[in-house]
Amino acid sequence: MTSIEESPESRFSVLLVGAAKLPGVHIKRSSYLKNALSRYCSEEEIGRAIEQSPAAAGIPLEILDKAANDSINYETAKVSAISAAAGIPGLVFMPATVPADFAQYFGHMLRIAQKLAYLYSWPDLFDNDGDDIDDATKNMLTLFLGVMLGAQWANAGVSTVAGLLAEQALKKLPRQALTKGAVYPLVKKVAGYLGKEMTKQIFARGVSKAIPVIGAVIAGGFTLATYYPMARRLKSHLASLEMTKPGPRIVDADVID
Template sequence: MDANTILVGIIDKSLSFPGAKVNREGFLREILNKYYNETELRQIIENGTIGNVSADLIRKLSNDVVSGHTTKVTGASTLAGLPGGVALIATVPLDLAQYYYHVILVAQKLAYLHGWPSLDETGKEELVSVLILFIGVMFGANAANKLVADLSKNFTAQFVKRIPQKALTKYTVYQVSKQVAKWVGVKMTKETFAKSASKAIPLLGGIISGGITYFTFKPMCNRLIKKLEESVPYIK
């Protein structure tokens, strides 16, 4: 598995886990239920969160989502330990897949909180491309930052229930996602060799692994929150 396909392989594996695709309506209903009545919820679901939900609440719920998944992924990583070095090149280890399972769950939830249309109704190729862009933002890829910002502004300006194919074509999502996937793949390969050292330490390996996960996962998610917020005019 080379740098061009590492991230795609990981996302494919993560998407095979139960519940990997987040249903937009179900998620928004669950997270907003205690703040709004049925009529208000329906309006939010039909018209998007932006303009219907306060900026403070969006920020609070975004932080809650990240904190909840940080706890889950850190616990899982502490038990399993992070994958080591060459294993990443040959296969998609289970622990790495579960890590990115939480990454893609958070990415979808944050997108919905910031006015994005449904992703779970798109084809797999389209979904993987968009998830690559979100992960690219989390890693700091400039091309992903720009494209996610452009897409966010487009979706929040005139809300649509699902991402239209013409939007993906207009913004050349497929081409950019391939570039981002390669860039992230190279970065992941280099960083994995450093993380693999935790497995060499008896007993403490899981604790070190969990610590590494904690201090990487949350900052990555916060970068995506920041980029999505920047794309929404009234969230400052």
């Protein structure tokens, strides 16, 4: 009988928390928005985007899409290169390289999820400057990753949270909804689905690395073929939400949950 610790949901949760603690995975919202929008926006617009949100700053969706594409291309190239390098050792070193490579791959999924969320007017996912991840943030990232992997429950969950953020002008995630309320059952379904999918991908990536050098080419190609469309899928969903539309917002510092 499968124990709770061995359930797909539990395996995914452990992987998510571990990947979130990897160096460079935590994206600083203010620094990222400043860098991502510097090519397209004035300093005044960027300042308002950081203080409130890109939508509240009136930044057109077309500009946000360009910045999002820049970030997707950058992260895709970076993770593909890392994956190809990890594929060079071949079969002898496969048990060591596959977990590390997949952790990096998963970490880059979290990186692009954060970047896209901030561009499309989501609040800071981390409450402080540390890399600790609380339950609300973990569950929100789970929904984002679910969208990337095509889980329809995740789309519904992200849309529900976005509705709460837009209706109540929240500056933080609606924690109760994510950890105990209506969204939480969707999070659990998505986590279980992702736990199964992650196991499949680890196996697939292991097979791609079985032959030295050739494995590097296959591994890099596999990453390119999977990471890019997943990032685009999340981008499309976030861009379609009402909260991304440019316009003034009533900013409320209090969280109504």
